Amino acid sequence: MSLKNTADSYGTIAKWLHWTTALLFLGSxxxxxxxxxFTEAETPENWTALQLHLSIGVTIAVVVILRIIWKLSNRSPDPEPGSKLEHLAAKLGHLALYAVMIIMPITGYIGTGVNTEFFFLFDIPKFADTPLFTALVTDGLGITFEEFEKPIDFIHKKVMGEWLVWLLILGHVAAALYHHLVKKDRTLYKMTINK
Ligand code: HEM
Ligand code: HEM
Incomplete structure (x- = not known):
């Protein structure tokens, strides 16, 4: 099995990055x-669950950077036979998933009013405490954190977290199953066992 992608399969590194991301999304x-x-406000469990969400989200940001670097320095496997429209839909779907992997951690981080205790190992200061926040938001836009947080939270929690991300991931999984069970092609094998 090759570390890099080949014409007929994703390589080990792309597979690890892909399935690690899927697990991290599940965790978030x-x-x-x-x-x-399942937790009451202001209990230790409530705080731990929040901190796990923040830590996993920040990890997704790191993994997506590695993933983009790897994708750009590597060929993609040849697509399975299909119409132009199917290939376009797959490309756009993957692009949208990359957008999700970038936008969710950014909106999560900049809209959060507490520090991230990264897996309880070290603290990452909240955006509102950084010089960038002062330059862009306080001085640049002339608004407070509370005013800034509202639209950002709306995007993170409502528009994307509750709807768009689910729809895209469900569509993506449905497409993988369609390839595997209906078209019976190698799409799922390319990202798993390379049969
Ligand atoms: C890909 C990464 C992420 C995903 C998929 C994600 C998804 C979500 C979802 C689904 C919610 C709940 C929405 C609702 O109230 O119905 C949420 C809430 C939240 N997220 Fe994220 N998030 C991610 C990354 C982050 C990051 C990096 C941070 C901050 C460092 C963050 C901070 C928050 C906060 C503070 C809440 C509110 C928690 C609550 O009200 O219980 N998120 N996120
Ligand atoms: C059970 C869940 C999942 C299954 C079964 C699955 C399956 C697959 C398969 C079979 C491919 C290869 C498609 C092709 O070559 O045309 C693929 C690629 C891809 N998947 Fe997933 N996936 C899952 C979860 C996720 C999640 C959660 C994300 C991101 C939020 C994601 C993002 C991507 C992206 C961006 C690609 C394009 C290849 C790349 O650039 O690495 N997948 N997936």
């Missing part, structure tokens, strides 16, 4: 909904 949803549905 489980932690945030566990906090909201």
């Amino acid at each position: 949803y489980v932690s945030v909904y566990y906090r909201q549905w």
Whole structure:
């Protein structure tokens, strides 16, 4: 098995990056909904679940940077046979997933009013405490954190977190299953066992 992508499969590194991201997304949803549905406000469990959400989200930001670098320095496997429209839909779908992997950590970080205790190892200061916040938001836009946070939270939680991200991931998984079960091509194998 090759580390780099080949004409007929993703390589080991692309596979690890892909499946690590999928697990991290699962973790970010489980932690945030566990906090909201199963913990009381201002309890240690509530705080731990929030901090896990923040830490996992920041990890996704790091992984997506590595993923983009790897994608740009590597060929992509040849696509399976399909119409021009199918290939275009796959390209746009993947592009949208990259956008999600970038926009969610950024809106999460800049809209959060607490420091990230990164897996309880070290603190990452909240955006509102950074010189960039003062330059861009306080001095640049002339607004407070509370005013800035509202639209950003709306994008992170409502528009994307509750809807768009689910739709895109469900569509992506449905497409993978369609390839595997209906078209019976090698799409899923390329990202897994390369049969
Ligand atoms: C890809 C990464 C991320 C995903 C998929 C994600 C997803 C979500 C979702 C689904 C919610 C709950 C929305 C709702 O209230 O219904 C949420 C809330 C939240 N997110 Fe993220 N998020 C990510 C990264 C981050 C990061 C990096 C931070 C901050 C460093 C962050 C901070 C928050 C905060 C503070 C909340 C509110 C928590 C609550 O009200 O219980 N998120 N996020
Ligand atoms: C159970 C969940 C998942 C399954 C079964 C799955 C399956 C696949 C498969 C089969 C491919 C290869 C498609 C092709 O070559 O045309 C792929 C590629 C891709 N997947 Fe997933 N995936 C899952 C979760 C996710 C998640 C959560 C994300 C990101 C939020 C994601 C982002 C991508 C991207 C961007 C590609 C394009 C290849 C690349 O640039 O690495 N996937 N996925």
